[in-house]
Amino acid sequence: MIKRYAIIIFFALLLFGGLFGWKFFQISQAIKNIPIPPPPVVAATHVQRSEWQSYLSGVGSLVAVAGIEVNSEVAGKVKAIHFESGESVQRGHLLVELDSSTDEAELKGLEAAYQLERVKFTRSQQLIARHFISKSDFDLNKATLDEAKAIVIAKKATIEKKRIVAPFAGQLGIRKVNVGQYLAPGDAIVPLQQLNPIYADFTLPEQHLANLNVNQAVSLTVQAYPEKVFDGRITAINSGIDESTRSVKIRATLNNAERLLHPGMFVNVQVLLSGTKSVLTVPDTAISYNPYGDSVFVIESGKPGLTVQLKQIVTGETREGRVEIVKGLNENERVVSAGQVKLRNGMPVTLDKLPAPGERETAP
DSSP states (O other), rough: OOOHHHHHHHHHHHHHHHHHHHHHHHHHHOOOOOOOOOOOEEEEEEEEEEEEEEEEEEEEEEEEEEEEEEOSSSEEEEEEEOTTTEEEETTTTTEEEEHHHHHHHHHHHHHHHHHHHHHHHHHHHHHHTTTTHHHHHHHHHHHHHHHHHHHHHEEEEHHTTEEESSSSSEEEEEOOOOOEEEOTTOOOEEEEEEEEEEEEEEEEGGGGGGGGGGEEEEEEETTTEEEEEEEEEEEEEEEETTTTTTTTEEEEEEEOOTOOOOTTTTTEEEEEEEEEEEEEEEGGGGGGGTTTTEEEEEEEEOOSSEEEEEEEEEEEETTTTEEEEESSOOOTTTTEOOOGGGGGOOOOOEOOOSSOOSSSSSOO
């Protein structure tokens, strides 16, 4: 009986083993027949050597050559406004008149008192010549006359200060007063900025101080006009170094006839240096930027074809879509400029035969 069961188990195992072997054979053949995917297609470019104009980069702000809040020196009620917000004005342009009717009435009384003192003093001159009055009485009359005259001058000055004028030529901002409004001394009326020329104040690290000179050319850009470059000259270098930042403050002056630049704008500044520097560059699209370091895929020739190797690099400046390579690449090495996402180190690749605008190159 036992022998019979053993024979049955043996043939069952033999049957299942045969079925398993046949299935394994079928799967192996299917795997062999699966087509191998072609290498990914990438765009390539060469590491190029370029001559770049040397310059120092900094950031700063635009500052008006002259900029103030026009205000009132004396108290009074606004009688008339003679400007519009945003208007360009010349020096001496009447901006605001304060009510001076009370002061003008008082001035008439003061002028009458002054004239009376003049008459008294003239009489005193005649009397002292005849020794009819003492020298002290004469001096008292002279002092009284001078005091009356000073009071008249002071009142006229007060009336004149109620005619508020532009202290220099420039562009007005938005007015802050209305007719009938009472102004206390120091109350703001309207901003006034002289916009042409205009200053650009910026800072650079102290180690660059030896490369800076008055009248040195600078160029700058602002966010409002990113495609436009504004040119100017260094007109002042601060005499001291900021101890907290170890930087020096520099002022450049720019022509602003078009009134495109305004005080307070953030600026990127380039101070042009003499000569050029030779640099290795690649397109910005060729670089993979990572927190642990920048890298590129270098294309290498091998068997049976091209492969890519990941290389860590050190980058420098970026200009017009190209990045300076400080360390990690050699001139004329080929790097992947598009298609890096699908790549792994050592993977075979095929070069794109159709050059893309700007960066791609056809494989030689």
